[in-house]
Amino acid sequence: MLTLTFLGTSSGVPTRQRNVTSLAVQTVAGHDWFLVDVGEGTQHQLQHTRLSLHELAAICITHVHGDHCYGLPGLLASAGMAGRKKPLKLIAPLPVWDWLDATRACTDLHLPFEVTHVDIASGATPLWDAAGVRIGAHALSHRVPSHALSVDVETRRIKLDADALRAAGLPAGPLWKALQEGQDVSFEGRMLRSADFATQQAQQVRAVIGGDNADVSLLAEACHGAQVLVHEATYTQAVLDKAGPGPMHSSAKQVAAFAQAVAVPNLVLTHFSARYHNAEGLMELETEARSQYSGGLWLANDFDVFELDADGVLNKKQGKAEQKK
């Protein structure tokens, strides 16, 4: 399973409704979780969720622009002041690592835990592979090098052959559970072996999470087998046409048409220009996307939580991220 908690959904500048970009990614493999981008104020947003900086395994930064990384030093400093000792991976472009170095040197920042850099542009596949979670990077097109991340989560389940068990005369109950857990059991004088009735099945789900990007078609391969694409839709096509190609962002239309073409079943749009600050503006974006795309479509708000279950079904959780008491 994969849980996505949006911590910031605004492009460029924070607004009173939306912070700049950050997304928390949790998996069932332990309590560890990941951050994708860390705009200024991400640590403040986290204070309104149950996510703990102690259990943060890695921070991934898609590109060097400030609205995606200026929250990094403060978040690390606060983790240090909270007594974090566990090493942390920083999956980021090299200039972000250089900036962190400069920040340590210039601002008297001494972290009580190790941060190691993984170059997001290294081409290594995957960049992260641990506890059933694999993270890969996919080059995008923006004013600076930018990457999308693919997150693959494998869930292993032991499935019992219920028909065979019933044929063997064993009624559903505690002995089924024992067989599922790998124990051989004795039943009416016979030995029933787990290996004869239980088979291991691996299920894999994939989410693709874009950074800033002017050419969504670059994600065609990454979206193969993905159940959800999270991508920027900074503005409508009309506004993009007016802004010209300089900013190198995507329109809702472009992203939705791509999602339709590659048949990704769920699309979550984010990174909205501050011009879409009200319901009317968001409706413009949604209507444009819906005109292109027939799958599950959402426009993310700060603190929205989405769960991708082991069967690859995406659900938006009711309400916002659970608040700390």
Place this chain on the structure above:
Amino acid sequence: MLTLTFLGTSSGVPTRQRNVTSLAVQTVAGHDWFLVDVGEGTQHQLQHTRLSLHELAAICITHVHGDHCYGLPGLLASAGMAGRKKPLKLIAPLPVWDWLDATRACTDLHLPFEVTHVDIASGATPLWDAAGVRIGAHALSHRVPSHALSVDVETRRIKLDADALRAAGLPAGPLWKALQEGQDVSFEGRMLRSADFATQQAQQVRAVIGGDNADVSLLAEACHGAQVLVHEATYTQAVLDKAGPGPMHSSAKQVAAFAQAVAVPNLVLTHFSARYHNAEGLMELETEARSQYSGGLWLANDFDVFELDADGVLNKKQGKAEQKK
């Protein structure tokens, strides 16, 4: 007149009630205003006030610690995206300037306005002198070089000699206003000259705003003639004794005893440890300060606004900083 708007009053880390340090200083001399410190999230806090980044004249940073400066890059970037062209002064330690340089180089930050550095440690007096406002720096004692700022505001008023005017037979009315504005007036066949009835008076007020500091007595000279001292009181004396001298902060007791000794008439405490997150904790700090000090005493909250009028009287404005519609 001098208006102080507290934008962050927490020490080290943000809490759900208090952001890290920042204070806006406004004077009546035009719309220009100043920031003293710019912790992460300061631009977010400003969105809940009427203060505009277009009219920000200077940013003063007392020392390099992140909870006092990590909001700088994002605030400058947002000012740029909002179309600011007016040059800005950065009155800060040299390493903050170096950090801003590194930030520009590493994160593709291109500001459409000029930022010029004034070294807060240069010893120049004053560091800023314009439009009736003078800013000076005063060295403090902390783990890194830290400075307090003194802000002097001069207000010039033209005062009429009402007794002399009445003796001359001129009743209060439009002619009084003309005389006050420097015009000579004709009254019952006589010429009354403004210079004979109007005199210019200059009134000066001073606020002293500390950075992080373990030795408040260093501000004895700066507080001479000041109407208000804003200073950190990170914890109570008991907690300071337990923490030991390492952190190099002040207790409420130390600061209040100093304010009493130098007879500064108003004291605003700020920069509270996150341990004082509730009313009970704040009451501890206040009780300790009150036991030492008989002047006007306040513990600042985020969005508290204080006005120091031209006569040197400090008032806390009712309610919080006026919100944008």
